[in-house]
Amino acid sequence: MAQPVVFTEVFPIDVASLPKLSTYKLIISGNGDITTIGGKLSYRLRAKFGGRWVWTSNHLLTDSPNSEIMSVVQELWKEQPEIFKYLQGVQPDNWTPTPQAQADFVARGLVADLHKNIQSILAQNAEDIGNARVERIYTTRGWVVDSNPAISISITSRLIYKQDLKEYITSNKQRDLKEAINGLWVAEKSGTLKGEIVDLAGVLKDERNQLLHLTQREEMQDLISSAPDDELVVWVLAGRNEYKYIASALRIILRTEDLKRFRINPKQALNTLQIEPKNRAQLIKSISDLLKEKGYVNNAYNSSSHSKLFSTSQEFSPMLRFGNGQIRKFDGKTLLNDLRFCGVFNKNVNLTNGNVQVGIVNALTKDASANFITELQAQLAPIGFRVNLIGEQFTKNVSRSNLEQAINILEANSPDILLGLFPDEYSDDEEDWGSYHHFKSLTVGRGISSQVINRGTLTKKYALGNIVLGILGKTGNIPFVLAEPLPYADLVVGIDIARERKKRLAGSINATAIARIYFNNGDFLRYVIHDAPLEGETIPENVLQALFPANEFGGKRVVIHRDGYFRGQESDSLKSWAKHLGAEFHLVEVIKSGAPRLYKTESKQIQRPDKGDVFKLSPTEAFVVSSPPPFSGATPLPLRIRTQKPFDIDRAVHSVLSLTILHYGSLLPPRLPVTIHYSDRIAYLALRGIKPKNLDGFIPFWL
DSSP states (O other), X not given: OOOOEEEESEEEBOGGGSOXXXXXXXXXXXXXXXXXXXXXXXXXXXHHHOSOEEEETTEEEESSOOTTHHHHHHHHHHHSHHHHTTEEEEEEEOOOOOHHHHHHHIIIIIGGGGHHHHHHHHHTTOEEXXXXXXXXXXXXXXXXXXXXXXXXXXXXXXXXXXXXXXXXXXXXXXXXXXXXXXXXXEEESSSSXXXXXXXXXXXXXXXXXXXXXXXXXXXXXXXXXXXXTTOEEEEEEETTEEEEEEGGGEEEEEOGGGTTTTTOOHHHHHHHHXXXXXXXXXXXXXHHHHHHHHTSBOSOOBTTTSGGGXXXXXXXXXEEEOGXXXXXXXXXXXXXXXXXXXXXSBXXXXXXXXXXXXXXXXXXXXXXHHHHHHHHHXXXXXXXXXXXXXXXXXXXXXXXXXXXXXXXXXXXXXOSEEEEEEOOOOOSOTTOOOHHHHHHHHHHTTTOOEEEEEGXXXXXXXXXXXXXXXXXXXXXXXXXXXXXXXXXXXXXXXXEEEEEEOSSSSSEXXXXXXXXXXXXXXXXXXXXXXXXXXXXXXXXXXXXXXXXOHHHHXXXXXXXXXXXOOOTTHHHHHHHHHHHHTXXXXXXXXXXXXXXXXXXXXXXXXXOXXXXXXXXXXXXXXXXXXXXXXXXXXXXXXXXXXXXXXXXXHHHHHHHHXXXXXXXXXXXXXXXXXXXXXXXXXXXXXXXXXXXXXXXXXXXXXX
């Protein structure tokens, strides 16, 4: 039987087909943001002179050089002085475009010529669901693969409300206007910009001249010119910048949290948004064929023609060690049975004879809790744990005061864990506090382990399995570890900043830095939280040193997983600190978004790839399928893994994949390694004051 072939949505560029490129450099003074200036300038030059103008690698690239660039700069000095006052000049440069710059020129420049053709292909795959329409959109991005330029072509889905923003505002005149529109996500009708409405700017009567002066696109100018004076103008936050738009220029993008408000069936929406691998691959083929006809790209990278760039799931066979040293292959479907047969790897010695003292705060019914406890006892007993119910407090109201009173009573009985049985809660606003937040605030803050169970999960078998695992982990037990320790590390650490975006300003408000420390077999050692507020997204040098104390990390080989990119001087600071400690710090960035997808062909059928399939761009970068989604029709979104020499990408990928199978909160392995899994949840809770009173502990409170 033929071996499966793994392929990507990444295509090598035919460099010989590229036009001759001219390059320019910008002369920037003071604190000018060269990235913002370069991006905006390239957009204006395309509109003014035609041709392709692309900002990349701190240079302007074009196939249509022009000697009148400074005339455009002079216009921008007048129109947008706050941004362009730092731009002193633009000069021709003899810089030779790098493979990354060549890739960006194709992705952002040449592909733009085919935009209408591509949209026509995707429009045939749009679908209606009630008040909304699912649209397919494409993105292209430049990459460097094996030192050569390449581009990815990716398809995503979005749910568009059938009323545009102007029509929606008109139909909601009875509501407070700001309340009705602030926080909505919107997209241009005639462009690619999308972002969040953050405020009202006024009415068009007062804004028309400025808007006409700023936009260079004819379709947008026509729309602004023909709109009535009383049409609303809104501020849209896109990335780090805010833009003014008239309401009729924008369409509403619906997110999951918007579905109830806009009366969309969530299940139907989810099913329609997903694209099966074979259909997704066919869409991408149709688009890539357009680029191939132009001679821009060749066939996509695949494991048959570029075998050295791929490794497959067959090379990753995760094995776990349970109680009494017994080893089993990881399988979420048999995990509970493995625990029953083998026992846990390490039982918390503070649990006398395996007795788990459980207290319950019950906001449901007595029968609900009785049945649940019976099921819980039946599940935990074969694993070697006895559930002792030390008390149950009933409350019809899940207000904070009622929950606090119940917890106070139960705390006196020294519970190992408190369970909250609450009604299902739904909210359109993620800022709303409900029973979950009150319960967690009152328990985590006191150092009491806790688990929230909503009515909807009480009778679901898979949910009960997750709850069993969570209780084992939260009461200080180690259910299982890796069968073989990582041979290249003594410790594995995940670091992140718990941060929250500012509502109207660039940057973020950050609360804490957290490190989660594991032994090389995945046994959880402890967490450390730095509790002083941090500005920006960079962890300061003194904080990094506090997270990696000399007595614990001196002379050690340490793999460090960063949730996202190492920012600012973080990488240099860690290397310097490692040298001071006589240690080896191997830095690994785990980037959750932006990686193109992988696919598998087996028996001539296109399928989703397997956990452990890898596409290697270089010795220090790869796309990794870390965990397939639970929905059979969905195509997994890989992680992008980056490391630094001498730590090679194979070991970096192995460390990430290995740590994904050690989550004690779910039978299904998470997409991220446990070193950084739930970073978003920890951030969300910490920024709302929900964090343990002990900033250094060994119980994973975030499970």
